[in-house]
Structure formats: C-alpha cells, structure tokens
Amino acid sequence: GAVVSQHPSWVICKSGTSVKIECRSLDFQATTMFWYRQFPKQSLMLMATSNEGSKATYEQGVEKDKFLINHASLTLSTLTVTSAHPEDSSFYICSARSGGLGPQHFGDGTRLSIL
C-alpha cells in the first residue's frame, strides 16, 4: 500500500523550456503533497507544501513563479519548472501523505537535466 507514482523519471531539455512533473498517489487520498529537490550526496530540501484545492506554501528562497505547483485533486499534484535553465538541473522528488500525521510516501523522483 501507499504507492506514489512520479512521471517522468528522466527529462533532458533545452534551456528556456518549461517542464511538467506529475505526482500521483495510487492507492490512497493525498490530502497533502510535498515537493523536494535533492543534489548529489545531499539530503532532501523541501521546496513547497501543497494541500488539495489550496495554494501551495513555498519555502524561503523558492520562487513560486518559477516552480508552479498545482494540487487539483486528492491523487494528483504537478510541478512545472518554467523557463528552465541549467541551474535548475536536479533530482526532484514528490511525496504524499494522507492526513496530518504519519509517514510521507515518496515517488521515485525525476532527474531533470537542462542543456
């Protein structure tokens, strides 16, 4: 149980392109979804928290106009990296939780490479 699917797993695109990443909870209703960024050999850095039907809450230093988050249903959240540049290249991971307590369940991440 508690499966989170993230798609795509790998993206290579040119600078200036916008990239959309999908995160789906397959067997539970995700009232809250979280988006993280991870650099090599570093821990997960929280980018934003989104509750279904509400605007996302962004962490300090994360540009909300750069990283657009939509959480329109209890099973789907999307992260769009707008006008991506090489410095946006990273490993992006989503996670989901049902309710306010308990573990977050993670997708397998998206490796984004901007040329």
Added chain:
Amino acid sequence: EDQVTQSPEALRLQEGESSSLNCSYTVSGLRGLFWYRQDPGKGPEFLFTLYSAGEEKEKERLKATLTKKESFLHITAPKPEDSATYLCAVQAERNSGNTPLVFGKGTRLSVIA
C-alpha cells in the same frame, strides 16, 4: 529551528558486522521520527515511525530506537543488499497541524561481501 544531524556520514561494514547509525535531533515538540532507506536514483522508502521516547520498532535486520534527543538504527548481521543511504526525519508539533518532515543528510552504508 528544527534540526536533524546524522552520523556517521558514511559507513563501510563487512557482511555480518553489526553496527548502529545515529540520528540526533532538536525540535520544538516531536510529533514523530521517521527512518527511510534511499537507493541511488530512487525516492526514499519508508522504514519506521517512532512517536515517543523508549519506543522500538523492528523489521528484519533493522531495529530503530528513540530517546528524547536521538534515535539509533541498529543493523544486525548486515548483507550487501542493505547497502543504501539511510535518512532520518522529524515532524514537529505545530498549531497548523500538517507539517512537513525535516530530513538529515543521511548515512551512506556500504556492506561488503
């Protein structure tokens, strides 16, 4: 500010050589402490949740314990397939209720056959 510190940063063990990973934390009211396993190029896989000091959880060769200041992940007679990065995270009590996990940097475990 909530903080999680894991040690050692990296650990190399021979197969069968038991050891422990440490997770020290400071948080204004602990709601829960979580252990995850992360393989290269994958998202973290949930292992355990601990809610109160004195609590212990076990799964196969892994055992997690919790005190008021730290948690240990004990690995008994590890096998090469236990090689991974082990992440510790805490969830703090907040009036808002739904708070995200704060992660440590992890311990990279290598088990050599």
